[in-house]
Each structure stands twice: as structure tokens, then as C-alpha cells.
Amino acid sequence: MTQRLRRLVWRYGVLAALAGPAMASQAEWRVPILVYHRFAATVTDSMTVRSSTFEDHLRVLRSQGYSVIPLHDLIDYLYGRRAGLPAKAVVMTADDGHRSVYQVMYPLAQRYRVPVTLFIYPSAISNARYALTWDELRRMQQSGGFDVQSHSYWHPNFLQERRRLSPEAYRQLVRQQLLRPRQVIEKQLGHKVDLLAWPFGLYDAELMQEAQTAGYLAAFSLEARPVTWRDSLWALPRLLMVDAYDAKTFAALLKKNSQPEPSASHAGSRP
Numbered sequence: 001m002t003q004r005l006r007r008l009v010w011r012y013g014v015l016a017a018l019a020g021p022a023m024a025s026q027a028e029w030r031v032p033i034l035v036y037h038r039f040a041a042t043v044t045d046s047m048t049v050r051s052s053t054f055e056d057h058l059r060v061l062r063s064q065g066y067s068v069i070p071l072h073d074l075i076d077y078l079y080g081r082r083a084g085l086p087a088k089a090v091v092m093t094a095d096d097g098h099r100s101v102y103q104v105m106y107p108l109a110q111r112y113r114v115p116v117t118l119f120i121y122p123s124a125i126s127n128a129r130y131a132l133t134w135d136e137l138r139r140m141q142q143s144g145g146f147d148v149q150s151h152s153y154w155h156p157n158f159l160q161e162r163r164r165l166s167p168e169a170y171r172q173l174v175r176q177q178l179l180r181p182r183q184v185i186e187k188q189l190g191h192k193v194d195l196l197a198w199p200f201g202l203y204d205a206e207l208m209q210e211a212q213t214a215g216y217l218a219a220f221s222l223e224a225r226p227v228t229w230r231d232s233l234w235a236l237p238r239l240l241m242v243d244a245y246d247a248k249t250f251a252a253l254l255k256k257n258s259q260p261e262p263s264a265s266h267a268g269s270r271p
Contacts, residue, residue, distance in 0.1 A: 151197045223239075224240070
């Protein structure tokens with residue numbers, strides 16, 4: 001069976017006739033992808049998470065037995081290239097490339113040994129005062145725990161740009177915004193870029209098709225729910241992390257959105 005056929009069979013439930021009870025596990029399968037933006041000692045805006053709050057999140061993940069896995073492990077599983085994932089799997093990401101990622105997230109993620117995928121827009125890197133530098137990104141990548149991926153080239157609102165531009169100018173903009181970050185990041189950091197976070201979490205069918213054409217394996221939105229087997233690979237949801245999620249609230253959020261513990265009736269079954 002080809003990889004494409006395996007993925008189609010899995011995603012559209014054709015295995016129902018063969019798998020029997022395994023479908024119960026498939027219906028329940030959920031993995032939350034968390035997304036952070038910036039960190040500080042105090043909250044200055046809705047996207048800022050205090051350093052102490054982020055460490056509370058890491059403590060909850062450790063104490064309650066969650067497995068923080070690399071984002072590419074989840075994508076490999078969705079493509080049928082990986083046999084399974086740990087129970088209570090969680091993915092951690094951060095958008096934009098704010099300098100506080102290096103100052104706060106990096107040392108704490110290293111201490112707690114959790115992998116993180118960073119989605120950056122390269123136009124800001126080593127240019128904007130608030131942004132990371134390429135040297136900082138290299139250090140994080142070389143640590144082995146950080147993977148740097150695309151958040152477009154300069155973070156446009158594609159839906160606004162469509163209204164502003166002619167159809168041809170809009171197509172050119174989209175293609176530039178999807179292709180150029182891959183080229184720049186790969187040149188600067190020397191690794192393959194194949195994942196995309198939609199700016200502002202906004203996407204539509206045309207953009208999803210353009211992401212596929214540009215060579216991305218998957219793309220990610222902002223929606224308050226976990227990934228399930230029914231989701232499109234080019235609109236996988238992520239849960240936005242805010243400072244209001246203290247340890248108790250964060251624990252409840254994870255419980256609500258995570259894969260259930262395997263039971264005797266379907267332990268080891270795969271979607």
C-alpha cells in the first residue's frame with residue numbers, strides 16, 4: 001500500500017470494516033498543540049505569558065504524566081510514517097520569534113527537557129528590536145530541542161490583502177510569503193522547512209492549496225481545540241496559551257483536550 005493510500009484509508013475511516021473496536025480509539029484520539037507568543041515578568045498584553053506561569057505549565061505537564069513530543073512526530077503519525085504516539089501526548093509551539101523566547105522559554109524548556117517548534121517570520125529576525133537574532137536561533141536549534149519553521153515572510157493578514165490587491169497581485173503575494181521563508185530559514189539554519197503556521201491563524205481553501213503547492217507537509221491555525229484524526233493537514237488547530245491559564249486552569253484544559261488513557265478494551269489500537 002502506498003503512503004498516500006495509507007493516509008487516505010486512515011483519514012476517511014475505510015479501515016472501519018477491518019478494524020472493528022479500534023474505531024472507538026480513533027474517534028477518541030486527540031492531541032493538543034499549545035502555542036505561546038512572548039514571555040515577561042509581568043503581563044503587558046493579551047499575548048504575554050509570565051515566566052512564572054510558563055514554568056507552572058511545565059510543572060503540570062511533568063507531574064501529570066504528559067509526554068511533550070516534537071511536532072514532526074505528530075505529523076509523521078498523521079502521514080502514517082509512525083506507528084503510534086505516547087499516551088497523553090502534547091505538542092509545544094511558539095509563534096513570531098520574540099526575543100523573550102530565547103530569554104525565557106529556551107532555558108526553561110531545556111531544564112524540563114521539552115521540545116519546541118518555533119514558527120518565525122524571517123523579515124523580523126535580526127532586524128526588529130523585539131525579535132530574535134539568527135545567532136540565537138542557531139543556538140536554540142543546536143541544542144537539539146528547538147525546531148524552526150515558517151510563519152510566512154512578514155506575517156500579513158491574507159484575508160485583508162485579498163480585498164486590497166488584484167487577484168494576480170494577491171496570488172504573487174501569497175506565493176512569496178510561503179516560499180521565501182523556506183528559502184531564508186533553510187539558508188540561515190541549514191535544515192528543511194516544511195511546516196507553516198498561518199499568520200493570525202487565518203486560512204481558507206485557496207491558501208491551503210497554495211501551502212500544499214509550496215511544499216509544506218502541514219499548516220496550523222489558532223482554534224481552541226485539539227488535533228483529531230478528522231482535521232485537514234493544512235488547518236491543524238492549536239490552543240492559544242495566555243497568562244490566565246494558571247496551574248489549575250491549565251491542568252483542566254489539558255485533561256479536556258488530551259488523548260484518553262488506553263483502556264483494556266482498545267489499548268494499543270491505532271487510528
